Amino acid sequence: MKILILGAGQVGSSLAKYLGSDDENDITIIDKDEANLSSLQRHLDIKTVCGHASYPNILEEAGIKEMDMVIAVTKSDEGNMLACQMAHTLYQVDKKVARVRTAEYLHRKELFSDSAIPIDFIITPEGLVTDYIKRVVEEPGAEQVFEFENGLVQLVETRAYAGTPIVGHPIKELHEHLPKIHMRIVSLYRNGKAIPAYGDTVIKDGDRVYFVTKKSSVSKVLKEFRRLDKAYRNIIIAGGGHIGLNLAKHLEKNHRVRIIELDKERVIEIAE
Template sequence: MNIVIIGAGQVGGSLADSLATEDNDIVVIDNDAERLRHLREKLDIDTYQGNASHPDVLENANVMNADMMIAVTSSDEVNMIACQVAYQLFHTPTKIARVRSASYLDHPELFSKEAIPIDVLISPERLITEHVYSLIANPGSLQVIDFANGNVQLVALRAQYGGKLIDHQIREFADHMPDVDVRVIAIFRNGKAILPDGDTVIEVDDEIFVIASMQHIRVVMSELSIAEKPYKKIMIAGGGNVGGNLAGLLEKERYQVKIIEKSSDVAGYLAERLDKTLVLEGDAADEHLLQEEDISNMDVFCAVTDDDEANILSAMLAKRLGARKVMALVNRPSYVDLVESGIIDMAISPQQITLGGLLAHVRRGDIVSVHALRRGAAEVIEVVAHGDEKTSRVVGRTLKKLKLPPGSTVCAVVKENKVVLPSHSVVIEENDHVILFLSDKRYIPVIEKLFQVGMGFI
């Protein structure tokens, strides 16, 4: 596939990195020559320097031959105009744009062929807000992913002392939870992925990815770690798009929410907009303010300003002052592992969350969703099976007969909203949703090809 990526920042660079290994021809456009040089040295891709909203720049970057253009610069306006030019002058089939401003997003009628012809809108702030909300709604989780319209849930958690299944084999799950269908799809131990089988023993500090129906996931989590009480009191540092929207979601679910915002204008706006949230004007790294606002009794402190250092320092301070769980939004990839190895419970990576939202629209075949695990170390994808035994490589076959690439496994099959955990005898039928784990992203094109409908496969 020929793909033009506009913007060589963290999201654009990560996207190019992910797609360049998957048999795609990539061109990246950016104004910054140093960023482009770095990408050329690291990846086997083409680059072009210039303003991507200018027709001559797009033409010189060969947009007329692109199957897809993805605009992810930091400017909404550049992204939107680039899509307009690509549509009007070069008839680019698929145009994806990152749009951050709620002022634009609140008017979906703007984004049509008659107005601004963007096929897929990606809003990082909304994706991040939903991600953080899911972590708060599922205490003890490191990552929460819904599949098949919420019928299936994948949760990442860390195995802890006190968990009933610590130092036990996975096959013993059935004895502890006889009425629960659960699958351990991956374990990350000392930073390396393990594809577990029944003999695999769960160890303390393992990062475990489990999949089960939504009604059973809490029971599964309680077997692997110390069951955590639901969160109730939440303090948010930063009243921007993420912080303000997160507070709005939480207050509707009867959480007790406080939000700290430096800007008096933003704090005033939030005070008018939010009904039940206590809005405080001040610095979230002010020890006196945190103590005055009862930080030691907060269940979660969540730092989501646009400043990595401010988020990290305020979260560390909140933890030292007694907050039960602390989260920090961290944009720099090099900071993420460093932060989580310290006293901060969770580092939230905007670029990985955004990347997952983008990849679902880039993949070939009927891929419903794509999610990066462990900051891109692996992926879980949900794909719909189409065709019949003559036109499909998967329909009518048992899971045992699927020719999956190395490091890949079927996590679950959803048949008409019924979750079926994998066994060799499960047969894939048309319109089944198949959820797969891939420890090596290089094999994603193999999965895409496997699920594509064609002729003469038998």
């Protein structure tokens, strides 16, 4: 597959390394920083073009007419959206991917369609981080939470503690303790090593447990492994950047949230 990456920052460089590791992919990357491009080219078998990623002449120099996919991950949301628009309108590129961080754009779903701005997939790294932290905050006792099926099902990591219902007992007893809950232990780690999670496997103090269940059942399952912490009420967020502000907006309905930020102008902007 011929792939054009716009932007050689952290995300663009990581994509180039990952996608370029597949011999079937032919990677070209555009960026304004020639030194950054030279560094990438020394370590990767890719083509680089120095210039503005949303200028048609630069896109054509990079071979956009032959590309199967364009991935726009420059620092500018507007530049990324414009590049995808041109890739679609001028060059009929099949797949367009763009990083968009600004909430004001993301909240307008009607913007992203073939009849408006034709982006097939939107990357929002800050949004992923915000969602992840929000899920952990909402499930006291969980150390990691991953969602599936639009949030209806969750994969949860927790640690087992002595004195709780299942510690010292085999896994199969979970179904006796929770007869109305559908759940499954999918992975179990002891002293840093994976061990089989059979029905007769006894849960021990300190085990790291990964289980899958419905979101509505997570807190009941967690009680089998640890005494649950009280629900978090007061939260301090260090940093008022994109992630900090978005996280505060998500949490403020059910929590008392304070943001610590060094930049006085940013503080005023957040307060407004």
